[in-house]
Structure formats: structure tokens, C-alpha cells
Amino acid sequence: MTGPTPQATELTFAVLEVSPEPYAVTPILTARIGVAAIGDDPVHALALRCQVRIEPMRRGYRDDEATGLLDLFGPRERWNTTQRTFLWQHATAMVPGFTGTTQVGLALECTYDFEVAAAKYLHALRGGTIPLQFLFSGTVFTRGSRGFAVTQVPWDREDRFDMPVAIWQNLVAQHFPNTGWLRLRHDTLTDLAAYKSRHGLLSFDETITSLLSRQEIS
Incomplete structure (x- = not known):
């Protein structure tokens, strides 16, 4: 008789926190990601990739914020057709081996260049939260009774996180006190x-x- 077929290891992800990196030379936020492995084989390593996007339609806007968003979305009456999720940045991390759960920090490098759509959007906000979407992908290396296996993170792994605007404002104030940049x-x-x-x-x-x-x- 043969034993039960081992269950392939699957990963789930959750964004736990986003905070400024206090001693970085350039403005960097760190997203703390919780990773859970479900299956029989321990994870030997994980080459994690993440696409971080902004979902502007998931929050409301004051009139002064709407004025700052004219370049991106036009007047309010057009927002139903012009507001779309857009890319903020890509991030990567190498996660060492673990069993069960672990956490990893994703470095999010920030720019204050107003030619970049995300910087325009973030600068226009006065309060509330920044609606973020994290789309995870990558390569999983597992080691079990049958040796090493290599699989891909499924395409549907994602999470949402509402980051307080104050976190972004404090990061910019730390690195560019009372200043901004124009190209x-x-x-x-x-x-x-x-x-x-x-x-x-x-x-x-x-x-x-x-x-x-x-x-x-x-």
C-alpha cells in the first residue's frame, strides 16, 4: 500500500504594516509582509516579486485634493471614466527557508518627482489613507521527501492595504523638508x-x- 500523496505547498500573503525606513539615505518605505505556507513540504527559499498599485477609486476626495488631481483625472464629473488603478512600483525580496509562517520586509523606494503619476497623486492628498493593492508573484523552492521542487506563486495572490497619508507626508518631510522637485x-x-x-x-x-x-x- 502506498501512503497519501503529499500536498503541494501553497503560499498566501498579507500586508501587515507599511512604515518609513528611518535610517535610509533616500526615501524608502518598508512593507511588512506576512507569508503562510500551506502544505506538507517546508519552503527552502522564496524569490518574491510584488507589483504595488494605487486604487484611487477606493477613497473619497476633498475639493482641494480634487484640484490637485486635475492633471491625472480631470474634473470630478469625469472620474467615473478616468479613475483607474495604476502602477506605483515593483518590489522584490529573497525570503529564506521557513515552515508555517514568516515575515519579510519589501523595500518601496519613493520619488518626489512630479513628472511621475504616483508622486502627483500622493502630493495631492491632504488626509485619510492611500488605497494600495499588492499583487504577489515569484518562485517557490521546496524540499521534501522526493527532493527539491520549483513552483510559481499563483497569479491570484494579492492583498490590499490602506496606508495613512501621514506616513507618506512624514517620509517626504524627513528627506525634503519644506521643498519639492521639478524636472x-x-x-x-x-x-x-x-x-x-x-x-x-x-x-x-x-x-x-x-x-x-x-x-x-x-
Whole structure:
């Protein structure tokens, strides 16, 4: 007689927490992921991949937030057709062997470049939460009585997490205190520098403020 067929090991994932990495040189959030292995064979290693997306339709927006989202979604009356889930970033991690459950930190590198859709979206928010979707994939290495086996994480492994906006705001304030970044063409920078010199201004911040004031007067 033969014994029961071993149950193939399957993995499930849950996002437990997202928090700033306090000592990183660049702005990084760490997503703490809980991993559970269901099956007979222990996990020898897991090469984890994750696509992190933003689901803007899962929250409401104040009027001042809606103004900041015009570039992304247009006016409110169009949001039913223009608001769609969009990519924030990809993240990877190598998870060492475990049996049962374990946790792993996914590093989420953040940018404050306003040419990036996610940065525009996050900058526009004033409070509440950021609706995130985590789509997991990767390669699972198991070791059992029949030797090593290699399988793929099923395509339907995902979780949602509502990250407080304050976490993002505090991260940006830590790395870019009271500042932001704009990407400009070289000829635009040259013209700004010339204007700055002609008017005896001390910084590009003063230069842009001066141009905005002249526009309002005209």
C-alpha cells in the first residue's frame, strides 16, 4: 500500500504594516509582509516579486485634493471614466527557508518627482489613507521527501492595504523638508538662470516666485 500523496505547498500573503525606513539615505518605505505556507513540504527559499498599485477609486476626495488631481483625472464629473488603478512600483525580496509562517520586509523606494503619476497623486492628498493593492508573484523552492521542487506563486495572490497619508507626508518631510522637485528642460533652466541674474535674485525659488507675481499682476 502506498501512503497519501503529499500536498503541494501553497503560499498566501498579507500586508501587515507599511512604515518609513528611518535610517535610509533616500526615501524608502518598508512593507511588512506576512507569508503562510500551506502544505506538507517546508519552503527552502522564496524569490518574491510584488507589483504595488494605487486604487484611487477606493477613497473619497476633498475639493482641494480634487484640484490637485486635475492633471491625472480631470474634473470630478469625469472620474467615473478616468479613475483607474495604476502602477506605483515593483518590489522584490529573497525570503529564506521557513515552515508555517514568516515575515519579510519589501523595500518601496519613493520619488518626489512630479513628472511621475504616483508622486502627483500622493502630493495631492491632504488626509485619510492611500488605497494600495499588492499583487504577489515569484518562485517557490521546496524540499521534501522526493527532493527539491520549483513552483510559481499563483497569479491570484494579492492583498490590499490602506496606508495613512501621514506616513507618506512624514517620509517626504524627513528627506525634503519644506521643498519639492521639478524636472525642467536645459533651455528652460538656462532662461531661468539668466532671469535670476538680471534681477539680482538669490535663488531659483525666488526666481519662480517673482515670475508668478508678475503673471498675477498682468
